[in-house]
Amino acid sequence: MNRVVVGLSGGVDSSVAAATLHRQGYEVVGLTLWLMKGKGQCCSEGMVDAAFICEQLGIPHHIVDSRDVFQHYIVDYLVSGYEAGITPLPCSQCNRAVKFGPMLSYAREQLGIDQIATGHYARIQYEATSARYQLLRAVDLTKDQSYFLYDLTQDQLAGTVFPLGELKKTETRRLAAEYNLKTADKPESQDLCLIESHGSMKAFLDKYISQSSGNIVDVDGKVLGQHNGIHHYTIGQRKGIGIAAAQPLYVIGIDAGRNQVIVGDRTHATQPECTVGRVNWVSIPEPTAPIRATAQVRYRSPAVPVTVIPLEGNRMKLVFDEPQFSVTPGQAAVLYEGDIVLGGGIIERPTAG
Template sequence: MKKVVVGLSGGVDSSTAAAILQQQGYEVVGLTLWLMKGKGQCCSEGMIDAAYICEQLGIEHHVVDIREVFQTNIIDYLVAGYSAGITPLPCSQCNKTVKFGPMLDYAREHLGIDKIATGHYAKITYDAATNRYQLRRAVDRNKDQTYFLYDLSQDLLAGTVFPLGETTKTETRQIAAQFDLKTANKPESQDLCLVEANGSMRQFLDKYITPKQGEIVDATGKVLGQHEGVHHYTIGQRRGLGIAAAEPLYVIGLDAVMNRVIVGDRTSATQSECTVQRVNWVSIAEPTAPIRAEVQVRYRSQPVSVTVIPLENSRVKLVFDEPQFSITPGQAAVWYDGDIVLGGGVIERQ
């Protein structure tokens, strides 16, 4: 019998993924990663629901304490980024270094199983012509999570199954109800796990970064107001600036060294190009010449046409066909060919 380890967060998606695989004839083992204490699907509350689901399905349930890895790779990473005046994206980092990598390692080393599965909305196919696994968008474009999965290696893609790739969120809940899963009607998480556990990103950051008052200035250096900490702001932000102006102002720069928030009009918050570092070429080998693609620079942004120019040291330059608003250092840029994820990386500070 085929065996698979399913990462269970205590939510409806991972629960349904486990039930689907069991129905398909897999011997399923449940695995929950203990990331941190507190409320939320990745915390104590989620672990209890995950244990209940395993009991419902009659499968083993393993809990792996990975709090130190989470602290180093996510919390310390976020705090260092916000302290430096960038806005890190924790989810991509978490998927590779905290979730998928450790899960597959545990499955192989402790359980003798070489496949893992999660409740992510994405698809994996194999291209024999290039001998590469391809990461593809899910059928449900509203739930597609490939933007957060761009950093998965070929080894991780080869060892991963996404049972919900062909399923819409509505269908997932229907399937969960058919299996009478406890989580069938569980509300969906609307925030990062850290936000869920701490109340808000501001509250989380203020636990680690001491707020320090500084100036809000325009591009010429004119002082327009005061702020309570650079880490409370992000590029493109308009609300909560606390300054009056004749036209809408947006955050266009964060100077952690001078402790300044720089603002400007919408035009000054747009860019025609940016550079991206720590690039992972997912479904194709790294090209030697520029390629055309569609890129997302935020999870909920629409893909836009771009020329991707390879640079040295795992970097690329993105040249947009039309200038883009709010290109935010620390966030991910992920480029596609149709539904295939070509590659992605972290936007650099310009």
């Protein structure tokens, strides 16, 4: 019998993933990571719901205290990033360093099981010619989470199953009702677990970063107003700047050294290219020459055509066919060829154009 450890957050997606594999004849073990205290799917309420699902399915349930790992890789990472004037993306880092890596290690070392599964909407296929596992978008493009999974390793892909990758979200809900799961009608999480826990990203950051007022300036350095902390701003932001102007103003830069927020019109917030660091080539070997691809620079942004130029030091330059709005340091730039995730990395800085 095939054995699999299913990561259970207490939400409907992971519940259906576990129930589906159970019905397919897998020997399923539930595993929940205790990431932090407070409300939210991944915390106390989620652990209770996950335990209930395991009881419903008649499968074992393990809880692993991952709070120190989460604090180091996510909380400290976020805080230091916002203090430096960037907008970090925690989810891809969390998937690789907090979830998939530790879950796979726990499954193998503690339970003697070689496979894990999660409720992510993505797909994995093995490409025999290159002898590599490939990460693909989900069938349901409205729920596709491959953008957050670009940083997974070949070993992690080889040991992972995504039971929901071929399903539409409506089918997942239907299966949850069909299986009579407790989580069938549970509302979908809309925010990061940190936001759910603290009420807002601002509230979370204010807990860790002391507010320090400074100047809001234009591209020429003229003082237009005051801010109460650079961590409250992100590139491309329009609302909440608090400055009246003849034309809409956007945040186009954050200077942590000078404690300044720089604003300009939409053209100033549009970039022709950017550099990307901490690159992980997930589905293909690292290219040695420029390639063509499409790039997604935010989760909800469309993938746009780019020329990818490999650089030394695990970096690359992206040259957009058309200049892009709100290319934000700290966010991920993920490369695709059709549905295949080629790789991705963290945007280092936009290049002025």
